[in-house]
Amino acid sequence: MRIALFTDTFVPEVNGVARTLKRFTDFLDKKQIEYKVFAPETPDKDLFAAHIHRFTSFRFFLYPECRIALPNIMQIKEELQKFKPHLVHVATPFNMGLCGLHFAKKLQIPIVGSYHTDFDQYLHYYDLQFLSKLLWRYMHWFHRPLQKIFVPSQTTLEQLKRHGFTNLHIWPRGVDCSLFHPHYNKQEIREKYQIHEKYLFVYVGRIAAEKDVHLLPQIAKQLPESVKNDVHWLIVGDGPLKEKLQQDIPDNMTFVGYLHGEELAKTYTAADIFVFPSATETFGNVVLESLASGTPVIGADSGGVKNIVEHGKFGYLCEPGNVESFVHAILQCLLSNAKIKQMGLDGRAYALTQNWDSIFEELLAQYEEVIRRSPYVLYA
Numbered sequence: 001m002r003i004a005l006f007t008d009t010f011v012p013e014v015n016g017v018a019r020t021l022k023r024f025t026d027f028l029d030k031k032q033i034e035y036k037v038f039a040p041e042t043p044d045k046d047l048f049a050a051h052i053h054r055f056t057s058f059r060f061f062l063y064p065e066c067r068i069a070l071p072n073i074m075q076i077k078e079e080l081q082k083f084k085p086h087l088v089h090v091a092t093p094f095n096m097g098l099c100g101l102h103f104a105k106k107l108q109i110p111i112v113g114s115y116h117t118d119f120d121q122y123l124h125y126y127d128l129q130f131l132s133k134l135l136w137r138y139m140h141w142f143h144r145p146l147q148k149i150f151v152p153s154q155t156t157l158e159q160l161k162r163h164g165f166t167n168l169h170i171w172p173r174g175v176d177c178s179l180f181h182p183h184y185n186k187q188e189i190r191e192k193y194q195i196h197e198k199y200l201f202v203y204v205g206r207i208a209a210e211k212d213v214h215l216l217p218q219i220a221k222q223l224p225e226s227v228k229n230d231v232h233w234l235i236v237g238d239g240p241l242k243e244k245l246q247q248d249i250p251d252n253m254t255f256v257g258y259l260h261g262e263e264l265a266k267t268y269t270a271a272d273i274f275v276f277p278s279a280t281e282t283f284g285n286v287v288l289e290s291l292a293s294g295t296p297v298i299g300a301d302s303g304g305v306k307n308i309v310e311h312g313k314f315g316y317l318c319e320p321g322n323v324e325s326f327v328h329a330i331l332q333c334l335l336s337n338a339k340i341k342q343m344g345l346d347g348r349a350y351a352l353t354q355n356w357d358s359i360f361e362e363l364l365a366q367y368e369e370v371i372r373r374s375p376y377v378l379y380a
Contacts, residue, residue, distance in 0.1 A: 006100030174356035182294025291347030
């Protein structure tokens with residue numbers, strides 16, 4: 001099987017889509033399955049092998065962390081004709097995805113796609129709701145030719161069904177339980193950031209409006225005095241709201257930027273509670289990483305997060321955007337150390353069932369079904 005993957009985001013960009021796709025290509029390497037990735041160029045040009053094809057790009061003005069590619073059409077066509085893929089997978093619906101869609105049709109290659117981001121909800125956070133109808137019209141046009149559309153959660157599948165999408169299949173996310181686990185030394189992170197408070201709360205993700213991260217300082221300030229001074233907050237990540245948020249945070253809240261690998265894993269493990277207010281997740285990779293680390297999650301009862309967190313067992317689900325609901329959930333969690341520990345054990349047990357290899361094997365089986373059913377005459 002030869003796979004051509006078109007995406008508008010790929011590592012070293014830090015987001016769930018890029019990380020998932022990189023993990024998938026690592027899996028393909030391990031299985032010795034041929035693939036080509038077509039993605040925007042980044043400042044770190046020398047990180048990847050020859051099968052990653054990058055194209056000139058510029059920062060998106062609304063979201064500087066994202067890049068818009070200017071693909072070289074002739075080069076892409078030449079690469080595809082040389083590579084002769086059995087299947088095209090478009091992971092995003094923008095410039096690179098459009099190229100994949102165009103050439104799959106033109107060269108008569110079976111095509112599938114994945115839906116990772118709820119762009120319609122994002123519009124509300126940037127006062128662009130008036131574009132909602134136009135966005136859905138475009139998304140329908142883009143996804144209509146796809147023989148399968150892979151979505152990360154049941155909630156996302158149901159949402160797209162309501163909007164009239166068909167050929168939907170769940171492609172869930174896994175977690176590396178050998179990296180994210182509860183057995184790191186919890187004191188290491190506390191010593192590094194000079195944390196002396198009784199409890200450590202952690203957030204991991206982009207510091208952006210659509211993540212509802214602006215709620216964190218409000219939640220911190222509304223905790224009862226008896227709890228407030230016993231808590232330290234670590235905010236892991238970066239993004240357009242970081243500078244503004246830092247102007248009005250309590251003394252017990254520390255922004256540490258992006259963390260990776262073991263440093264990130266140790267931070268999850270050191271935390272007593274993972275607080276994640278985002279209501280726009282189609283899945284919530286960081287939520288699963290926290291559970292794998294034995295740390296209970298307090299998250300929004302929305303999107304993919306509510307498909308991961310079993311309320312009252314792995315943590316608590318709160319009314320999206322409701323500060324009081326998050327405060328109440330935190331207090332429920334802190335009723336006893338035994339309760340936190342049991343939630344951590346239950347979350348870890350669940351995470352151990354979410355194995356990347358079996359998830360990717362199922363995706364390959366779906367690919368094979370599409371190729372078998374293809375009306376096109378495929379390459380030898």
